Amino acid sequence: MKLHYLFYFFLGMVTTIHAQDPIYDFTFTGGFQGWTPNSVECEGMESDKAMWLWVDDGIIDQGAYSNYGLMNSRTPESGVVVLNSDFLDNNGLDDNIGQGDCPSPQIAELISPSLDFSNEDSVFLSFNQLYYRFIGYRIAGGEDEADKTATYVEISNNGGSDWAEIPVNEKLRTYRATQNYKGELTLDISQYAAGESDVMVKFRWKGDYYFWALDDVRLYGGRKDDLEVAAFKYPVSNFETPKEQIKHDTLRFVADVVNLGSQPVDSAYLYVILQGNDDNNRGEYFRDSLLIQDMMTNDTMEVELPNYFTTETLNPGAYAFVYRLRNTKRPVEVNLANNIRADVFLISEDTFRKSDRGDGRGFRFEKESIIGNYYEINENFDEQILLDHISFSAFPTGSNKLAGKEVVAYLLKIDDDVAADLSDWNFTDPTSNKKTIEGIGSYIFTAADDEATDPNHRFIISDFVNVNNPESPIVLEPGSRYIAAIEYGSAALDIIHNLSERIIYYPTAFGSEQFSTMVYDGTDNQWYINGFGSGFVAVIGLGIDIEMTPTENLLSDTEVKIFPNPTSDFIQVRMNLDRPQKVNVFLSDVSGRMINMIDRSRFISGTIQVDVQSIPAGTYFLNVTSEEGRRTEKISVIR
Structure with a gap:
């Protein structure tokens, strides 16, 4: 899902009275501005075809599979530079993979002119970027760095004879693009460049699809002004929630803000806006702000906005929440992107999900284990809610296949008398003692499942047995807590459950509303209610049906x-x-x-x-x- 909001929507409000001017500023207006593209190889062979492109209008649409439109940078319309692996591999033609002028993977460099920092005690490199990732560098039968990044910054202080390598975007996963707050990176290169007179900067691509676009490369003699929204609380319990379940939720907005600059900040405002994120709905639903005062250098503050938002007025669709941090003196900061953090959530008719999709990564269990996601049914909902299905995503290890293997699905109900923080829960029994199996089903993989390579693909289990009453549907009770779970038995241990690293939930800080993935590890016979840690969310969804509660009494015309x-x-x-x-x-x-x-x-x-x-x-x-x-x-x- 693409997040819609204006990245630099406050840029026009800043002034240059307090600005820190860069020593060097490359906007790529009119061309490479002294930077030298250097081709190294195509598909493991030395080649002169792996070339960076200068794009005069800033639009990234050269490849067959990665049309991103205008780059989100400070000066995109005046030109950007891009290593477009997609375009080099297929010449921009669909169904032409590997037949382009420079088949992937490629290695290519973009090298700056000599830069003089002999009078500087510190040097910071800041640049706008857009990296859309497939994998790193892999040659069949040769070097395999597929799990590594394709993007590197290198620094030389002796005219290019020796280079220090800095990998960037290392946490970005397959089929992900840099989120907007990572659309501008700032690196402290003082240890390589400060006091040096012959410094060179190199951007190096070493990877396989899709592209890395750059613009507005700036070098500063310090980091005077730079505020950052470092982290935030995801304000809803789930990435996707049915409308009739979310409508009673209360959204709290909490963020960590940091003063990365070398100067104290007398005052700054933290804003939050909740708005529609669909093409036909960009309306604003909520806005709040708070004044922050006296931030010293490297201070980190947890800031909770004073007001709350209830979701009763929201209809099915996508919504974005945007945090924005602004120094009241309005300087042009070294990094503008880190002043803004944002994410989205969905309201649907009948689906719970904790994340949009997996990232093609997971953990392999050594013994029979259960992995599940926590979902809570709203206590104010009186109509009958039925289990429709549980969805999940998984993939085999190495050359193994899914076909013929079976997993078991459970709908587990946490007993009502268990504390909200689960502190008195039973953690040693997998499916009993303070928890009850409400429904059980299974999924047997087929050969067709091995062909499902899309990370968005989910396997659906819709045939469940009501353990307590086999002749009746499975009813989810208002106010109750459930775990939609998948069990990997001994015959399925070479299957990896797909995890997402996109959304972070904080149950230890914000309570039960932030519970997400829970794991029962068969190796030590123990439930871990924080799963693999806050940064890893299992791809397990819960689908429901809503039925009107039958009644024989009719309300009269008078009533x-x-x-x-x-x-x-x-x-x-x-x-x-x-x-x-x-x-x-x-x-x-x-x-x-x-x-x-x-x-x-x-x-x-x-x-x-x-x-x-x-x-x-x-x-x-x-x-x-x-x-x-x-x-x-x-x-x-x-x-």
Whole structure:
């Protein structure tokens, strides 16, 4: 998923009164500006074809499989430089992999002119970048550095005779691109460059797809002004949550901010914005800020924004939360990208997920083990929630195959009397004692599964047995806690469960709402409720169905009136009950898919308004339920 927000949307607000000017500033306006492209090899063979490109309009669209559009840098329209492995390998033609002028992997260099820092006590290199990764460098039957980065910075202080290597983007995984806060890197190269008169900088590509684009390479004699949003709390419990489950959530916004500059910061503001992240929804839903004062050099502060946001008004779709940190003196900082951190979450109809996809990495179990994700059902939801499926992602080790192997899936319920932080849970029994198996299923891999190389691919288990009542569906209870889990038995130990490194949850700092992946390790017969650590999230999703709770009692015309019908904008539900009670209003389409839900606690009389302005014309059903009965009406929406 692409994160939509304006990267440098505060750049126009800064002034240059307090700016620290770079000693050298290469914007690549008009060309390479004295930098020298140097081809080393193509597909393991010496070649002069592995060349960096200068792109006059800053648009990255040369390769067949990596059209990224305009680079997000300080001055993209005046030109950028790019090593486009995708383009070199296929000449920009689909179905031409390996047939281009320079088949991958490639090794290519971009070398600066000589730079003089003889009068500097410190030197910092800062540059804009966009790296879209497949793998590092691998030659069949030869050198294998596939797990390493393809991107390196090298520094020489003797005119290019010797080079010190600095790998960059080492944590980026396959099919990932640099997130926007990594779109500008700042490196302290003082140990190589300070006091030296003949310094050279080299950008070196050594890899296989897709590209590395660079712009606005700047070198500073210090790091006077540089604030950073170093980390943040993911404000929701899951990457994806059904609408009717997230609507009662309260989002708290917490971030760590750091003064990386050499000067104290008298005051700065931390802002957060919650906005739509779909092409048809970029609206703002929440904004907050807090003044931070007296930050000394290298100070790190945990900042909690004062206000909260409840998600009741959010409909299914994608949403972005954006943290922005701004010095009130508004200097042009050495690094602008690290002032902003952002991520997204999804609201769907019927799916829980902890991450968007896996990163093709995982841990191999030595003995039978269970890995699962923690999901909590909202206590305020009264309708019946049924287990539909559990999804997961896995891949075999080495040359092994998935076909014929079997894994077991569990829906485990944590006992209601267990503490919220699980401190009194039983950690030694895998599926009993303070936990109960609610449903059990299995998945037998086929030969077709071995062909599923897309990291987004998920295997689906939808056939479950209700252990407690085999003739009934599996019901998830409001307020209860569940683990959607996959067990790898002795015959499946050469299968790796796919993990994601994209989202970090912090259960030890923020409580049960941040529980994510849990692991039962058969080697030491122990549950680990923090799994492999906060940075690793299992690809295991939970799909649900929502059924209206049956009732034989009907609400009378005196108790509820629904109007107008037909309607084009709003449905009014006027109620007059004899006592305070919980009321739910559901709007669904003819297939039974829930479109909107509104609930009120201790409601006795008044009007509930249902917004239908954004849904297509057609026939819908409005269901009104209370503790005393139900009313259903067919609604016509006209345009």
